[in-house]
Amino acid sequence: MTGASSGIGAELAVQLAERGLDLVLVARRGDRLLEVAERIRRTASVDVTVILMDLSEPDAAERLHTRTHGLRIHVLVNNAGIGTDADVIETEAERLDELLRLNVLALTGLSRRYGADMVTNGSGIVVNISSVAAAIPTPHMAVYSASKTYVYSFTYALDVELRGTGVRAITVMPGTTRTEFGAHGGRIPGPDRMHAAPADVVATILRALDTPEPPSVIVPGTANAVTAALLPRLPRGLAVPLVARAMRA
Numbered sequence: 001m002t003g004a005s006s007g008i009g010a011e012l013a014v015q016l017a018e019r020g021l022d023l024v025l026v027a028r029r030g031d032r033l034l035e036v037a038e039r040i041r042r043t044a045s046v047d048v049t050v051i052l053m054d055l056s057e058p059d060a061a062e063r064l065h066t067r068t069h070g071l072r073i074h075v076l077v078n079n080a081g082i083g084t085d086a087d088v089i090e091t092e093a094e095r096l097d098e099l100l101r102l103n104v105l106a107l108t109g110l111s112r113r114y115g116a117d118m119v120t121n122g123s124g125i126v127v128n129i130s131s132v133a134a135a136i137p138t139p140h141m142a143v144y145s146a147s148k149t150y151v152y153s154f155t156y157a158l159d160v161e162l163r164g165t166g167v168r169a170i171t172v173m174p175g176t177t178r179t180e181f182g183a184h185g186g187r188i189p190g191p192d193r194m195h196a197a198p199a200d201v202v203a204t205i206l207r208a209l210d211t212p213e214p215p216s217v218i219v220p221g222t223a224n225a226v227t228a229a230l231l232p233r234l235p236r237g238l239a240v241p242l243v244a245r246a247m248r249a
């Protein structure tokens, strides 16, 4: 589980532990990761391994894979992700590079490495966290939304490539969720009362994963599901300006 020190990742770690899964938690902030690990150990008898790593470093996927050598990873959750809070030309170029290295390159490298191990073992699930922002080009969060469109497209295609291997690749597209994403340089648009609680997002994800044939794409929340389904079908010239206005709200 990457990005397990706060938000959706921390909640997903807790709820997976409640189901009896041993966990490997990865993020940069050791104090916060240890807090999550302690919370889990108080309520569930599972093994929790904590790995401090900056996944935006170029060789991070290879190093994490090497660090977990010998552990059988049944479920990989690529949840670590960052956003931006300004338009492209107002954002530091290094921030955009960092975002792409984390949201795109690390996720791809980890899916490739652990996916191959799962195929060798004949079973496993790769869960990649995208966003409803993947549904359409999103002005004012252009690079973030494009990175999440990559996650959606890559994971969907990977799931098809993996057919018959016993391994699945599943995309999750959460809508706005009350996490530390904004405090970490991203932006959660809209009023707070419209934002979902991480616990509800995670419960929906796990309910969908529990079904005998989980869908390729999970969109938590009815309004988000409608948005994700409708937006790509509307004429771009109409939909993109509407989305741009919503992002400014």
Ligand SMILES: NC(=O)c1ccc[n+]([C@@H]2O[C@H](COP(=O)([O-])OP(=O)(O)OC[C@H]3O[C@@H](n4cnc5c(N)ncnc54)[C@H](OP(=O)(O)O)[C@@H]3O)[C@@H](O)[C@H]2O)c1
Residues within 6 Å of the ligand: 002, 003, 004, 005, 006, 007, 008, 009, 026, 027, 028, 029, 030, 032, 053, 054, 055, 056, 057, 079, 080, 081, 082, 083, 102, 129, 130, 131, 132, 173, 174, 175, 176, 177, 178, 179, 180, 181, 182, 184, 188
């Ligand atoms: N919140 C929303 O509205 C929303 C909506 C749709 C999708 N999402 C997606 O949900 C995922 C989780 O985000 P969140 O909302 O839960 O935000 P969050 O609370 O900021 O969590 C982000 C997690 O990613 C980790 N992370 C960030 N940079 C990292 C790096 N370089 N190396 C390793 N770990 C790193 C953070 O840990 P450290 O800082 O300790 O490293 C943290 O655990 C992201 O992929 C995000 O794009 C969020």
